Amino acid sequence: MTAKPFASSADLxxxxxxxxxxxxxxxxxxxEGDPNVGAVEGDDFLVCFEAMATPVAARAWLERLREHTGKPVRYLVLSHYHAVRTLGASAFGADVIIAHDATRALIAERGKQDWDSELARMPxxxxxxxxxxxxxxxxxxxxxxxxxxxGGDRGELVLAHCGRGHTEGDLVAWLPRNKIMFAGDLxxxxxxxxxxxxxxxxxxxxxxxxxxAFGAEALVGGRGAVARGRPAVEAAIEQTRAFLRTMLEETGRVHAAHGTLKEAFAAVHAALEPRYGRWPIFEHCLPFNVSRLWDELSGTERPVIWTAERDREVWTALQS
Known part of the structure; x- marks a missing residue:
C-alpha cells in the first residue's frame, strides 16, 4: 500500500x-474546514476569539473584520493552547489575552513542542x-x-470551562443575549x-x-460550517459525541482483547470512515487520536507530549 502524505502536509x-x-x-x-475564528463587538471595543497560526494570517482576518467595524481589540480569547489557535496573537494588539488556567500551564509545559509539531503537520x-x-x-x-x-445594551460575554475535553483547558464563549456560542474544538x-x-x-x-445545556441557537465550532438553529446545534454536538463514542468502543474492544495499537487504528478507521471520512482532516487526525486513546486505556492519564519526531513515528506505524 502506498504511504499517505504526512498529516496535512500535502493540503496546500x-x-x-x-x-x-x-x-x-x-x-x-x-x-472549508480550516480553523474558525470569531469576534464580538462591545460598546467601544472588540473581543476576538482565537488568534490563528501566525500574525500574517491573523492580519488578513482582521482586514476582513475591519470592513465591518473599526473598534479596537481589547480582549483576545484563546479557547485552548494549540499553536494554530494562538501564535498569531501579536497581530491583534489586544490589551488583555484570556485563557483557562490549564491552557497557560500547557503552554509552559509543551507549547514549543506543539508549535514544531503543528508547523510540520499543517504548513x-x-x-x-x-x-x-x-x-x-x-x-x-x-x-x-x-x-x-x-457595555451599552450589548449584554455580556460569558467565558466558561465545561470540563476536560479536546484538551485540559478548553473554554467556550457564550452570548446569552443572542444565544450564540463559540465552542472552539469541543x-x-x-x-x-x-x-x-x-x-x-x-x-x-x-x-x-x-x-x-447552554441551549445555543447558533454555534461556531472549531472547524466546519456555523450551526444555525437548535436542530443544527444539537446535531453538531451529537456528531461530535458519536465520533468519540465510536473511538471509545472500537479502541476499547481491541485493547480489552489484548490486541495491538495498529489493530485498534484499523478498527476505528473502518467504523468511522463511512460517516466521517469525507470531512476535513479525518485521515490527518486519526493516527494521533487512536494513539492518545490507547495511552488513556493503558493508564496514561495526561497526554504524552507530541513532538515533530513522535508525530512521524506514529504516522509511519499507523498510516503506512
Whole structure:
C-alpha cells in the first residue's frame, strides 16, 4: 500500500474564507474546514476569539473584520493552547489575552513542542512563520467562569470551562443575549475531530452535556460550517459525541482483547470512515487520536507530549 502524505502536509490549496454576521456585532470566519475564528463587538471595543497560526494570517482576518467595524481589540480569547489557535496573537494588539488556567500551564509545559509539531503537520496554515515572535502568553486566566461586560445594551460575554475535553483547558464563549456560542474544538460541525490531547470519556459525556445545556441557537465550532438553529446545534454536538463514542468502543474492544495499537487504528478507521471520512482532516487526525486513546486505556492519564519526531513515528506505524 502506498504511504499517505504526512498529516496535512500535502493540503496546500487555499480554502475559501467566508465571513458571516451572526447577529449585530457578532462575526465568524469559516474556511472549508480550516480553523474558525470569531469576534464580538462591545460598546467601544472588540473581543476576538482565537488568534490563528501566525500574525500574517491573523492580519488578513482582521482586514476582513475591519470592513465591518473599526473598534479596537481589547480582549483576545484563546479557547485552548494549540499553536494554530494562538501564535498569531501579536497581530491583534489586544490589551488583555484570556485563557483557562490549564491552557497557560500547557503552554509552559509543551507549547514549543506543539508549535514544531503543528508547523510540520499543517504548513499551509502557517503563513510566514518567521512573523511569529514567540509563544503566546495569556495575561488573564481563570478556572471556571469569567464574564465580560460588553457595555451599552450589548449584554455580556460569558467565558466558561465545561470540563476536560479536546484538551485540559478548553473554554467556550457564550452570548446569552443572542444565544450564540463559540465552542472552539469541543464541537465540530461537519469536520473530523482531533483528539490527540484529549480526555475522551469526560468529553463524550459530562463536558458535551455542559455545552448542550447552554441551549445555543447558533454555534461556531472549531472547524466546519456555523450551526444555525437548535436542530443544527444539537446535531453538531451529537456528531461530535458519536465520533468519540465510536473511538471509545472500537479502541476499547481491541485493547480489552489484548490486541495491538495498529489493530485498534484499523478498527476505528473502518467504523468511522463511512460517516466521517469525507470531512476535513479525518485521515490527518486519526493516527494521533487512536494513539492518545490507547495511552488513556493503558493508564496514561495526561497526554504524552507530541513532538515533530513522535508525530512521524506514529504516522509511519499507523498510516503506512
Amino acid at each position: 490549496a487555499d480554502k475559501q474564507q467566508t465571513l458571516e454576521v451572526l447577529a449585530d456585532g457578532v462575526y465568524a470566519l469559516t474556511a 499551509r496554515l502557517f503563513k510566514d512563520p518567521a512573523s511569529i515572535p514567540g509563544l503566546t502568553w495569556p495575561t488573564v486566566t481563570f478556572s471556571d467562569r469569567l464574564t465580560i461586560d460588553l 464541537v465540530e460541525a461537519q469536520a473530523a475531530l482531533y483528539t490527540g490531547d484529549a480526555f475522551h470519556r469526560p468529553w463524550a459525556t459530562t463536558t458535551l452535556d455542559h455545552v448542550a
